[in-house]
Amino acid sequence: MNRDPEATDQSAIAMGRPAGPPAGIAPAPWAGRYLGPIILFAYPVLTLVVRGATSAIFFVLVTVSLAYLVSRRMRRAPVGLDPAALAYAAAMASGCCAVLASELFHWHFGSKPFDEASRLLLAVPIFLAVRISGLNPLMALQYAFPAAALLALCIAIVHPTYDAGGRITPDFLNSIHFGDLAVMLGFLSLFSINAVGRDAMPLLLLKCVGLAAGVYLSVRSGSRGGWIAIPILGLLWTYAYHRKQFLTRSLVALALFAGLFLCLYVFSAATRQRFVEGVADLAVVSQGNLDTSIGLRFQIWKAALLLFAQNPLFGIGFDQVPSMFQALSDAGTITPLAVKYGSAEIHDEILGYALKYGIGGLAAMVSVYAVPLLVFRRTLGSADPTVRAASWMGIGLTTGFFLFGLTVEILNLKVTVTFFSLTLALLTAAATRQSRQVGGHP
Numbered sequence: 001m002n003r004d005p006e007a008t009d010q011s012a013i014a015m016g017r018p019a020g021p022p023a024g025i026a027p028a029p030w031a032g033r034y035l036g037p038i039i040l041f042a043y044p045v046l047t048l049v050v051r052g053a054t055s056a057i058f059f060v061l062v063t064v065s066l067a068y069l070v071s072r073r074m075r076r077a078p079v080g081l082d083p084a085a086l087a088y089a090a091a092m093a094s095g096c097c098a099v100l101a102s103e104l105f106h107w108h109f110g111s112k113p114f115d116e117a118s119r120l121l122l123a124v125p126i127f128l129a130v131r132i133s134g135l136n137p138l139m140a141l142q143y144a145f146p147a148a149a150l151l152a153l154c155i156a157i158v159h160p161t162y163d164a165g166g167r168i169t170p171d172f173l174n175s176i177h178f179g180d181l182a183v184m185l186g187f188l189s190l191f192s193i194n195a196v197g198r199d200a201m202p203l204l205l206l207k208c209v210g211l212a213a214g215v216y217l218s219v220r221s222g223s224r225g226g227w228i229a230i231p232i233l234g235l236l237w238t239y240a241y242h243r244k245q246f247l248t249r250s251l252v253a254l255a256l257f258a259g260l261f262l263c264l265y266v267f268s269a270a271t272r273q274r275f276v277e278g279v280a281d282l283a284v285v286s287q288g289n290l291d292t293s294i295g296l297r298f299q300i301w302k303a304a305l306l307l308f309a310q311n312p313l314f315g316i317g318f319d320q321v322p323s324m325f326q327a328l329s330d331a332g333t334i335t336p337l338a339v340k341y342g343s344a345e346i347h348d349e350i351l352g353y354a355l356k357y358g359i360g361g362l363a364a365m366v367s368v369y370a371v372p373l374l375v376f377r378r379t380l381g382s383a384d385p386t387v388r389a390a391s392w393m394g395i396g397l398t399t400g401f402f403l404f405g406l407t408v409e410i411l412n413l414k415v416t417v418t419f420f421s422l423t424l425a426l427l428t429a430a431a432t433r434q435s436r437q438v439g440g441h442p
Contacts, residue, residue: 036133040140040426041147047419048152048181051172058418062122065129072132080132084375084432088127091371092120092421098353098360105314113318113356116417120368127425131433137426138195138390142203146189146210152182153213156220167222177416179223180404184397186214187233188423191240191396195389219261225407229400231257236399240392291337297347297407299338303328304346304355315358321346345412349405352412369402372428379431390430397423 039057046053069079081089095117103109130137156168167175189210193199199207218226234253242249290299307316307324316324322343329339346352353361376391376398401420404410411417 036135037140040137041144043422044141044144044148044185044419045151047148047415048170048173048178048185049155051170054418054422055414058119058122058422061126061422065125068129068133069125078132079128080433081128082432084378085128085131087371088375088428088432089124091367092124094364094367095353095361096121098357098364099318101360102314102317102357106317106320108317108319110318115414116411117364119414119417120421123421123425126422127429130426131429136196136386137430138192138386138393141188141393141423141426142192142195143206145185145192146206146213149182149185149189149210149213149217150206152185153217156217165222168217168220173413173415175221176223176225176408177410177413179218179221179226180229180400180408180410181416181419182214182217182221183226183230183233184214184400184404184419186211186218187237187396187400188393189214190237191393192389193241194385195393196386215257225404227261228407229403232403233396233400236396237392240395291335296338296341299334300342300347301351303334303338303342304348304351306333308351308355308358311358313358315354315356315361318356321355345409347408349409349411352409369398372398372424375428376431382431387431390427394424394427394431397427 039061043054043057046057072079096114099113099117103113160168161171163169163175165175169175169178173181189207193204193207215230218230231254234257235250238249238253239246290296303325306328322339325334325339325342328334329336334342341347346355350362350365353365355361357364372394376394379387379391382388382391397420401410411420
C-alpha cells in the first residue's frame with residue numbers, strides 16, 4: 001500500500017517528531033537519530049562556559065553541511081533555493097560584499113575585517129542542509145537554551161569570575177556580551193514553550209527556570225544595554241502568545257520585572273551600584289561633562305556620524321577609526337577619552353558598519369536584521385504550530401540582537417556572531433523547511 005509522504009510528514013509534525021524529508025530526498029548523514037540533536041544541544045550549552053566551543057561546533061557543521069550539499073548536487077538533487085532561501089542567503093552575504101568593496105576602494109586587505117561577516121555567510125550552508133535534511137532543530141534547542149542558561153548560573157554561583165570592574169562574567173567574555181547572551185538564552189527558553197507539542201510539566205519548569213537564570217545573569221553582569229531588551233522581549237512574547245489578554249498580561253509581566261529588579265537593587269550591591277552610576281552619568285552629562293559611560297557613547301556616535309557623512313560610499317576603512325577619531329579630538333569635536341574608547345568600538349552595530357564600510361555596510365547590517373524578520377513574518381501564518389514557534393523564536397532572536405546592537409557592537413566577537421549566525425540559520429531553516437512540507441509558502 002502506497003503512503004502519501006506529505007501526509008506522513010504532517011502526522012510526524014503533529015506528534016512532535018522530526019518530519020521526514022520530502023519524497024525522494026535522503027536524510028543528511030549527520031542528521032541521524034542522535035548525532036544531529038547532540039551537536040545542536042551542545043553549542044548553546046557550551047557558549048557561556050567553554051572558550052571556543054561554539055566556534056568549533058560551528059565549523060564542524062559548516063564542513064559537514066557543505067559536504068552534504070555537494071553530494072546532493074552530484075546526485076542532481078535539489079538544495080531548496082526558493083525565494084525565502086535566496087533572500088536569507090543574500091542578506092547573510094551582504095556583509096562580506098560590503099567589506100570587500102570597502103577594502104578594494106581603500107586598497108588595504110586583511111582577514112580581520114571579514115571575521116564577523118564571514119560567519120554570517122558560512123551559516124548559509126547549515127541553513128540549506130538543515131531545511132532539506134529532515135532534522136527539526138527545535139527538538140534539541142528547546143532543551144539546550146534553558147540548560148545553557150541554567151548551567152551558566154550554576155557556574156556563576158559555584159565558581160564566579162569577575163572583570164576589572166567587579167561585574168560577573170567568564171574570563172573569555174566581557175560582561176556586556178555575557179549579559180546580552182544570557183538574557184537571549186533566557187528568552188529563547190521562554191519562546192520555545194510548547195514549540196513541538198504541549199510541554200510536560202518538568203520541561204515547562206526547565207524553560208521557566210532558564211528564563212529566570214538568563215535574566216538574573218544579565219542583571220548581575222551589569223550590562224545595562226541588555227536590561228533594556230528584557231521588558232521589550234517580554235512584551236513581544238506576551239503579544240505573540242497572549243494577544244487577547246495583552247494589556248493585562250503585559251502589566252503583570254512588567255510588574256514582575258520591576259519586582260525582580262527591585263529585589264536585586266535592594267539585596268545586590270553590584271546591581272545597585274550600576275543603577276546609581278547610570279543615574280549619575282545622566283546628571284553629569286546634562287551639566288556638560290561628556291567623559292562618562294553614557295557621555296562617551298554620545299561623543300562616539302557623533303564622531304561616527306560626522307565621518308560617515310564625509311565618507312558615505314565606502315566608509316573610512318576597517319583600521320582608520322583611531323586616526324580619524326584623533327583628528328576630531330585635535331579639532332576639539334570629541335575628548336581624548338572618547339578617542340580611546342571609540343577606537344576600541346563604536347558601541348552601535350549598524351553605525352559601526354556604516355562608518356567602516358559606507359552605505360554598503362549600512363545596508364548589510366539592516367538586511368541582516370530586516371530580511372530574517374520579513375521571512376519569519378511570512379511564516380507566522382502557517383497552520384503548523386512548530387513553524388509558528390520557530391518564527392517567533394527567530395523574531396525574538398533578531399529583535400534581541402538588534403536591541404543589544406544599539407549600545408554595543410554585539411557581533412564583533414567570535415562567540416557572539418557565531419551564536420547569532422548559527423541560531424538564526426537553524427530557526428530560519430525550521431520555519432521555512434516545515435512550512436514547505438505541509439504546503440505553506442514561505
